[in-house]
Every structure is written in structure tokens, then in C-alpha cells.
Amino acid sequence: METENTKAPKNDPAGQAQMRKGVLEFCILCILSEKDAYPSEIIDAMKESKLIVVEGTLYPLLMRLKNEGRLAYEWKESTSGPPRKYYRLTPAGKDLLKELYASWSELVGSVEQIVKKYSSNIL
């Protein structure tokens, strides 16, 4: 009897959305390690590296990191619109950044090893 509890994905051509899970968090912490920034700035910085993030993704992520004590923020006035929430890394946030960097490096190492070892004919 065939089990049919697994459906085809909806709108994720080549698993791009799934692959970036956990990576966005790392990238955001990277960007904030350079200087404080407000959400729209972060989105622009990610876009420059071809990592598209939308508000619906970024805001909950920042909120979660703040609740975990990894980030803090302060309101600052803007010359062209409503005030902005500038986020900055806390010491705990810097710790997380280091841990995520280690995890990322390890993951890349493992995957590259598998690619080289097993997949001799991808192209």
C-alpha cells in the first residue's frame, strides 16, 4: 500500500527557499557586526549580495533575536519619514555570530566533500 502523505512543493523551483533557512539569521548578524542598521538598510545590504529578503521574513527574525537577547535597538529620528529602529549586536549576539559562523563553515565543508566525493557528473 502506497503512503501518500508527502505532496510536491508549491513554489520553490530548486529548493532555494529551504536552503536559506538558518542562513539568513547568520547573514543579518554579519551585517550588524559592521554597524548598527534599521530593517530597510539590512534588506538593501542583503540584496546587494543577491540574497532577497522581504519584510515578512525580516521583522519576525529581528524580533526573535531581540527576545533572545542577541540584539537590542533604539529609535532614531529620520529626516525623511517616521523614526527608525536601529538594531545592534549585544555581546550574546556576537557569541551567536561566532557559533553560526562555525556551523556554516562546517556545513560548507561537509557538503563540498560530498559533492567532490560522490557527484562526479553533475554538469
Place this chain on the structure above:
Amino acid sequence: METENTKAPKNDPAGQAQMRKGVLEFCILCILSEKDAYPSEIIDAMKESKLIVVEGTLYPLLMRLKNEGRLAYEWKESTSGPPRKYYRLTPAGKDLLKELYASWSELVGSVEQIVKKYSSNIL
């Protein structure tokens, strides 16, 4: 008023579980591109590259890929136990492998760019 709709993660020290989303699928297809294999073989191959996968993750994934037409399988006798399900890549599976490789390469490129550009003091 503070919104408190985001809880701290449970048991994922440095986002390792989240980072591998979509990556396991890619690695499994890589391994199967070399030769047909049954689940335990795949788990062992992954383990050699320090990518731990458990049955509860692998079986649903293989099932899903089969339902999508990316994999096929055939039963084979074993000299030391019950018969095994040997999985192999279908043409559609090879296509997916190429796409996932492109996605992976792109992702690594983007993240590395951000790491180099923004995070000058991770260590």
C-alpha cells in the same frame, strides 16, 4: 507594548538543524548519482562527511522524492537480513540535482560575499 509571539528555540545550539534545510536533499541526490543505494548506506555515506542524518528524516525525504518522480527504487535480496530498497536517480532526479547544485553554489557565493564584506571581526 511588547509583542511576545516569538519563543526561544528549543534544542538547536547554533542553528545547525535549520541551516541544513534543503541541503540534505541535495547531498542525498549527490550520493545516489554515484551508485544506487539503500537508506542505511546513504546514512553511512553522509556520516563519513560529518553530516548526521536519522531515519525519521531520511525515509520521508526519499518517499517525497519518489512521489515527485525524482527517484525510483527496486527491492533486492540481502545476505544478512530482510530485503533492501535500492534507490536510484531518475532523469528528473538528475535534473533536480543540477538545479540544486546551482542553488547551492549561488547561496555559498552570496553568504561568503557577506562574510567577507561585513564581518571583519568574527574571530
Place this chain on the structure above:
DNA sequence: ATTTACTACTATGTATTGCAAGGTATTAAA
């Protein structure tokens, strides 16, 4: 002064994946 446009932040619901935990079934040996 009211409307409009722009910027910025927030909330809700859905889809997908990884995993722990437990279960079923076949084979071979004690």
C-alpha cells in the same frame, strides 16, 4: 485642513523540513 504618497513597523496564517519516538516486518541464530 484634508488628502495623498511614502516610509516604516507589525501581525496572521500557511507550507515545508528535520527530528524524536515509537512501531512493523523479515531473517538468522541461539
Place this chain on the structure above:
DNA sequence: TTTAATACCTTGCAATACATAGTAGTAAAT
């Protein structure tokens, strides 16, 4: 017949990315 080993399968939960929609402040135009 029981036990151990191997192999496959299912269920329920946790977590993240995203689409979508909503709220609100500021500035410019009418």
C-alpha cells in the same frame, strides 16, 4: 520458540520563510 539484528515506516511536533494584510507616522499636494 525465543532473541537479536536488520530494515523499513508512521506520527506528531518544532522551527523558519513567506505571502498577505494591517497600522501608523511624516511630508507634500490640493
